[in-house]
Amino acid sequence: xxxxxxxxxxxxxxxxxxxxxxxxxxxxxxxxxxxxxxxxxxxxxxxxxxxxxxxxxxxxxxxxxxxxxxxxxxxxxxxxxxxxxxxxxxxxxxxxxxxxxxxxxxxxxxxxxxxxxxxxxxxxxxxxxxxxxxxxxxxxxxxxxxxxxxxxxxxxxxxxxxxxxxxxxxxxxxxxxxxxxxxxxxxxxxxxxxxxxxxxxxxxxxxxxxxxx
Numbered sequence: 001x002x003x004x005x006x007x008x009x010x011x012x013x014x015x016x017x018x019x020x021x022x023x024x025x026x027x028x029x030x031x032x033x034x035x036x037x038x039x040x041x042x043x044x045x046x047x048x049x050x051x052x053x054x055x056x057x058x059x060x061x062x063x064x065x066x067x068x069x070x071x072x073x074x075x076x077x078x079x080x081x082x083x084x085x086x087x088x089x090x091x092x093x094x095x096x097x098x099x100x101x102x103x104x105x106x107x108x109x110x111x112x113x114x115x116x117x118x119x120x121x122x123x124x125x126x127x128x129x130x131x132x133x134x135x136x137x138x139x140x141x142x143x144x145x146x147x148x149x150x151x152x153x154x155x156x157x158x159x160x161x162x163x164x165x166x167x168x169x170x171x172x173x174x175x176x177x178x179x180x181x182x183x184x185x186x187x188x189x190x191x192x193x194x195x196x197x198x199x200x201x202x203x204x205x206x207x208x209x210x211x212x213x
Contacts, residue, residue, distance in 0.1 A: 039072050123169070
């Protein structure tokens, strides 16, 4: 099994830097494979708790190189919950790459473990018969301090359901649980990696040299 690693996170930073420089990213230093994957960008301000800045991925298997390249940019620039990340924000960013594994159909909406499993929910909206779905990565529920029920209810809202949540509706949900490996890299660690492996820190249009934490 391929596990998320530093080189994948470096490639995501390389891809975003190349975008701002209107350049091509250096070739990645990890092996190709096919897996579902996510790219998460968070912003650290004044040493505080990292705040979500963008998170998009795919639940279907993708070739890793193309997948990380595509979703590094999509999550940074086209997550509709946030304005696009600007070059000047790079020094405050951290990137988490996730590779998803071990998909299983849960027996019911409580048949999973907080901190171990990510979730995909699918259900029919009783108000308009629309099919709705959403996912949370394995770390989300634990980070938010949610119970299983709170996580499911939040996922239903994320899926676009705005009606009353009943126990019978929860029981109608199809839950797929999965696990993931992940690797998180801060911008300063990225700069150190690039300096050590390529002999010079990355130059970025719109960012002053040395402007990182």
